[in-house]
Amino acid sequence: MLKLINFFKIIKGFNLRIFLKLFIVILKKDYSKYPDYVDGFENSLCKKFNSEFCLSFSSGTAAFYSSLLALNLKKKSKVLISSLTFPSVIEILKKFDFDIYFFNIDRNFEIVDENINDQEYDLLVMTHPFGFYINSKILDSYLGQNTKIIIDASHSQGMIIDKEDHIKFADISFMSLQGNKAISGGEGGVIFTDNQNLYLNMINNHHPGHKKNQNLEIAGGIKDLKLRIHPLASLLALEDLKSFENRNGKLIEKIKNIYDHLDKKKVQHPYQKNRVISGFHFGIPFFSSKEIVADVIKKYNWYTNLSDLNIKSISSNDNKSFFKELYFIDLEWIKKNKISKIKNIIDKFLEDAH
Ligand SMILES: Cc1ncc(COP(=O)(O)O)c(C=O)c1O
Structure with missing residues (x-):
């Protein structure tokens, strides 16, 4: 009986449109490198979240790693994160030679502002965890003109602050597209930026075969790890994006x-x-x-x-x-x-x- 109920639950969630799309793409073996539909997915994300440039990745962690590399921060840069930061984001930061600091979050999910020590940071990584917007205004006096900001929007898709999507309040924002995320490809990640140089840097570093890669004529021509998305993941995530x-x-x-x-x-x-x-x-x-x-x-x-x-x-x-x-x-x-x-x-x- 339980099995039958589970079966009906699965059938209820069945999406014929995505099934047919996947069926055709697999039949045509059109699922390697950059099929047009990966471009289409990135364009749809740009439109939905009002970003100039979007680039998909194999994971959210990969998207974050690529963002850090593109920002080209000096050794010993001072990096500020929240006590509620995803472990793989912390592990990536630890691979760089940075001085990392964290602020605490209180029971209202607000930044604890007592005794914040008074120094300027080179990078703020701002996570909005479990769907809660964390207002970082009280950190403003510790952020200089040159401080870079990366937003981890993996839990905060669609957050609007003063009529703008929150991903706009950063040099680069990223989202994981993994598992049960609100927009999911099973595995995957994406970055958003309005800065063309950062966007092109990320393509040159991690996206062989991308039509904007400056080493397009070299096989596997990238400067760092290959981190592009599996195209089928972009099809799945596009379906989530629509709904x-x-x-x-x-x-x-x-x-x-x-x-x-x-x-x-x-x-x-x-x-x-x-x-x-x-x-x-x-x-x-x-x-x-x-x-x-x-x-x-x-x-x-x-x-x-x-x-x-x-x-x-x-x-x-x-x-x-x-x-x-x-x-x-x-x-x-x-x-x-x-x-x-x-x-x-x-x-x-x-x-x-x-
Ligand atoms: C808030 C947050 N940031 C980053 C990540 C890392 O993303 P991924 O697992 O796609 O590498 C996750 C994964 O669940 C996450 O929840």
């Missing part, structure tokens, strides 16, 4: 509704009225001093102590209880279930908390 706005609008409303419910239950969480939320990934965050164990609950699984990784804290605040008490309600479960059922299950796991 993104509609899905995202509904999900934002559902998540606000869940946070309203958590307010009624006096649960601490980072959402406040009029807070910009969008995109999402993994789960929706809340805090509990009591231990919660339930199938639909996930615990934070990124690095929780960046000081251990030789990354210096710029605030004196201790974040241990933040991570200990941080829980997530599984986003994929939220997407699949009705709000009434979600509220019932929330009530149950809160009652069971000890």
